[in-house]
Amino acid sequence: MIVNQERDAMKGLWSDLSAEVRKLSIKETVYVLVATFLTLILLLVCLAVYSARGQHAYHEKLDISARAALNIERVNALIYAAVMESRGIYMSTDRAKAKSFGDSLLKRNREIERVVAEWEQIVSDDDAAQFAVFKKRIDQFVGFRDELVRRARTIDPAAGREWGDNDANRTVRIALNEDLETLAKVYASRAKDVAELGKHGELVSWYLIALGIAAMAMAAFVALLILKSIVRPLSDITQTTDRIASGKIKLAIPHINRQDEIGHLARAVRNFQDAVGQIEELQEQNLALEGEREVVAKARDSLEDKFHTKKWQLDAAINNMAQGLVMLDRSGGIVLVNDQYRKMYRLPPEVIRPGCSLKDILKHRAQIGLFTGDIDGYMSMILTRIAERKPAVHDIDLADGRIISVSERAMDGGGWVATHQDITIQRQIMKALERTEQFLATVIENVPEAIIAKRARDLKYVFVNRAAEILYGLPRSEIIEKTAHDLFPKQTAELIERHDKQLLAENREIEAGTHTIETPGNGVRIVSVKRLPIAGKDGGSHFLLSMIEDHTHLNSSAA
Template sequence: MPLRRFTTSLPSFSLNDTISAAAAAFAVLVMLSTLGALSALREQRLFYERLEQLAAASRNIERTNALIYAVVMESRGIYMSLDRNVARRYADAQLGKLAQLAKVVAEWEAQVTEADAALFAPFRMRIDQFIAFRTEMARRTISIGSSAARELGDNDENRAVRTALNEDLEKLSRLYAARTRELGETADARGVASYFLGGLGLLIVALIAAAALALRWGVLMPLLDIARVTDRIAAGRIKLKIPHARRHDEIGRVAQAVETYQNGAFRLQELEEHEVEIERQYTDILRQHEQLEQGAISSQQRLDAAVANMAQGLIMLDSFGYVLMVNEQYRKLYGVPASIAKPGAHVREILAHRAKLGLLREKPSDFLAALRQRMKEGRAEIVEVELADGRIIRISERPMAGGGWIATHEDFTAQRRNERILARAEYFLAALLENIPQAVVAKDAQSLRYVFVNRATEVLFGLPRAEIIGRAARDLFPEPTCTLIETFDRQLLADETDQTPKAHSVEMPGNRIRDVVVRRLPISIGEGEPKFLLNIIEDRTADQRAAA
């Protein structure tokens, strides 16, 4: 049949070109269909917008005409009412109708297009005149009476405005009616576009059908023929004619590849001769692999031994929180059994067990969230944590190259306990020095500046310690007292004098002349030169004066 003859002629073309041409034609038709649909959609939207505008204009004409008629009827009620109160009710009703009329005309004006603005302007002017005139009529009726309204409104000028207003409404009505007819004719003309889109859709369907048949006879069936021949070759029959091998497209290249495979089957025997050599080489490779594994195992054993003999507890995690390595010190530190704290376990299981034993300050989920955040930021951290049993654990964490986390845990309870004992001793010594009656003064051995004084020193010197600390004797004492003090201090540091207490009569900076006994002691830290000079000063002024 003609279609089959057409498809059999496809091999003379490249399969890629054939499919590309069909795809391009299909894309063009789809693009044309899409553009037509978008154009039709745009025309439909414009059509409905115009229709809505015309409908709104017609409603405005009807509402305006009805309100004008209602105002005229209220005016007639004013003319015919002899009773002033009845006329006032008609006037009030007329004012309400005029307000509605003004609102309707304002809304109408907001909807008027630029093309209709010139036609609408005279109408709006007459409407304003009509509203102003009728408003004045209602005002006169309310303030004077119906007779004043008749004098104002019962004249030819008023009737002429009303007639012109009616003519404007008729013009606008005829204009919008003509536009409605034109819009209907446009809608009828759009039917041609619908037929065009329908024909384009049928053409697309036909193209798809033709492409499907062409693919079946030109691609799928030849591929099935080649597949059947390939199965027979795999089953051992290698003396076969390969179909479609003379085609010049992609199908022909597949058939030629199968033909090459068939020819290669004849050389299988040659390949079998090399099989023994390959197996020998494979055996050598296995032996080398085993040697490498033994070396790796030895390295791992050394690493395990080093981790097992660490003084600190160690735990290593991958980037997902699974344990890569954990030593026995870590398990003993937190009382976690090896069945839980082991490689491959997740850290949340260890945290849950620690929480169960009361050895975790926070919830496991909160601790794990904070750990993941530190791992994400790659932030190294050293913290100390006090457990519920009173122990203080020093934790040092840091990220590993390539992801993961490593942390060491060390029991710092003894160190911190010793620090507290030392702090208490220091506090006791400071309290003791502050409360003894003798003045205790410590100076830097190099600069001879005061670095410590107690409360008794403040009383003896007559100065607060803030004015003493950091200053030398020359800054506080007058001559020759300051020179005498510095001479004794330097002789003591040079080991040129003894350390026996010595009596002096010294003029204090803010406490006049005092009789004191001074004992000077050099203070060394470890071995080497003295670092500080300690003076213990006893005030004997009162005793000397009593003896005199």
Template sequence: MNAAAPGSRLEAASRLVKKFARFARGTDTLSVAEKVYSIAGFLAIVTTFLLVMSIQTVRLQTTYRHMYASSAEAAINVGRINALIYAVVMESRGIYMSADRSAMKPFADGLVRRNRELAEAVKGLERTVDYDDAEQVSSFRQRIAQFIDFRQELVRRGLEISPAAAREWGDNDANRTLRAKLNGDLEALVRIYGQRAREADDLADSNRYAAAYLFVLGLASLVLAGLNVVVMRRSVVGALAEITLATDRIADGDVRSKVPHLGRNDEIGRLARAVQHFRDAVARIFELEELELGTAQARDAAMTERDKFNDKYQAKKWQLSAAINSMPQGLIMLDGKANVVAMNGNYRQMYNLPETIQSGSTLGEILQHRVKSGLYSGDIATYLAAVLARIAKREPAAYEITLNDGRTIRIHERPMDGGGWVSVQEDVTEQRQRQRILERMERFLATIIENVTEGIIAKDARNQRYVFVNRAAEQMIGMSRGEIIGKTARELFSPDAAELIERRDQQLLAQKQQLEPILDTIDNPTRGRRVISARRIQVGGAGEESHMFVTMIEDRTGKIEAVAA
């Protein structure tokens, strides 16, 4: 039994894959539920990747800041240690060259002070050391200790004995060997922290790639959300409205009208075939009524036959009810007086309706239950009057409501022939939450772009017209975005400046990206001759609707004038 279960699951998975393959070739073999669940599954996968990439971006940024800060601090400490060692050596030479103790005393005091500073600098270096560098720094610390002790002894001999004794102690091969080893240690530390800085730069590059992935995943989420709306509109709401109209025509006696969507293989197709069976049963009943026989025997036979078809009619009616209940949305049908004609299980579950509310109940009873359960707090009479007014006007409507428990319900209403009304309702709480998240992210990005100090200008690569200018760029150019957007460089700048801008655009088109800044001198029509630093990137590519050139500008005129002065 356990062995059969995996085999059955494998077989079901194989059937599902084959369905998707046929669907990809243009054959609509998927049910509405499979379409909706597939899109929701892909959206969940993209959202998961979006979350993972967000966490990865934060982790890379944190690691980059830590590596860059520690490398910079260590490099500063290494430079300070090197300078202090040089200062100690210079003070030692002062001691060597002194003729007596009084002349040597200032150099000795300076050497002792520099020794203390050197010891503190080594302690500062140890605070930035990683585990991998501990052995290297430990060896360096021992040599520094030897160096300090050697210089302390040099001072002692000079003060207590004589400058000649100090010179004899310091001017030897051992001192020079120790100094050479210290120089080697410093060079090794410089190489180590130089490598760390390059690793931090590599992390910064990885973080830029992660940002690009986040953009692509966010775009995929938007596409899937839009696809979900299109599928629901085309596969469910529109099809149900057409089937409802066909049902109304049958109810009015038009048993020759065609039932749409019979060829579909999903729940809508099963509903359409159930309506067709219902139409056939009603047509047969009409035929029996027209074939009234003149004799009692003939009437009895006709009544018997009619009873049989009534049974079939009830069976088909049950099939229609089962098809309605298989819909993933909530559905309720009302007559012209807002009495319930039919409702499915999803509608009952959506509002937690009791068993006492069935077909034949009124919409007012449903609203009273919603008030008691806390889902609705409005005026029942006003709500009923609005519904009856829409039924009387026979105007379709689509709107959303928010229940008191926080859920958002999307409602599509369509009139039925004969004064009826059908309402398809769907819980879209999660979709709205995702939309709000995307809207907050868009506002966040727009705020950042508007408040950076660097000017940002975007133009359509196809017609060379400007499509976006941030606040900083407005100030640099001296024009409002209303004066800039929609125009080309030749409409805004002098011929020479416009020709330079177009030449830079052609260079960008050839090399894809231009991340290194280029200095150009531009004749600004409002601010005069300006020196600007510009970096340029492409968004999209040739043949794409979203192909744009984005330029990041910094006005260097003031800095260059200050340097020249």
């Protein structure tokens, strides 16, 4: 019962909405629909821009947090290494050994200074004060160790031990550890903020999905509305007109009470029905009463007026086309040109006159700089096309920068018709897209990470960037169309093939993992690989994309 009530309510709502739509003209209906779509598109664009900015902020904060956390580990390890080198000096009695430990200690000091300098580049408001304290203690620590090395070298190891093995040195080390712990807490808090920002981005993504669904629902609603309010009524009127034309005059004209263009069309069909009926009546009267020819003549005059009206309507439709239109006879004479064609080529009334030809138009275009080349040769080419009745499509580049697309074809009964459309803006958009594609290709070629792509069916390399050539130690000409077994030692090739097959089986992105591989021409490298499948129209993986970061130098520094 409740379901039936809801169904009846929906039917009633639809009927009311359809009635309101019928009160609008077709032009007003189109305006309403376009405005609605533009509003939805604007919302989607605004939300997409907001989401892109949020994602940029999220990735930027995530990168800074990760680098800061890594810096804590690097400094901690270097401080520990410096302390160990200092103890080597303390425990050495031989000046040569003390000098060796001193050289290593100075190297660690420079590494600490370099890491702290890099760290200082990413300091934010939340860790600036603590970092300033930390940097001051680092300067004390490094200066203390440099003086330790100087004394051990210039005096003796005992003097270095006397300078370094004291409570002041230990106090600085303890303070440094406390500073690192405090900074770690700051970065832990920052990581929580980044996580919250990621959740917010996920929520915005859901909003985008919801708006997309709403746009699809709106499109379905618009299609149904157009079907019921415009397409079906036009079909009904067309069928009725065909039946009237076939001789069935006494028919009810559908949608005649509508107040929009559909109603106007229906009433025009009724007028046509009345006119056809009048013609039949006049024919019957002419057969019965020859004396009523004057009445028939008046009716014929009325029909001629309607014919001229229809002809005027046809001329109006042709002159309001978005494209320029020109019709030629077999000899290249002008049969018809519309207003858009005149405006497109700046043709004054004295050029388009009775008996003029396409050659006259070309001469005028040459005079005003809108045609270059051999006029007679161009006319010969056009007349050849007319004779052969072969359609053609080509573009014309005008001297003022416009690009005109010309579509030509033969007319029934002889002659030639061509439409001219200004496609300058479309071509500019295409060129902008091509520049964007070139820019993206340049970016991919110059990113520091190695990017490779393989065909899923045979696991052969189909693309590598410059960073991949450096990582593998081979030019791309020796990599493309090769498998891992063609390039790598057996153990590395089997590892790569196993991961590729796992990616094909799971058909989803696989997070980065760290592996040790032996490259063809760059030795043993420690890499982090992120893999994802690229699906085709059938949903299956057509290509496998891998993004590889070389961490060999990081591990060497940590060691």
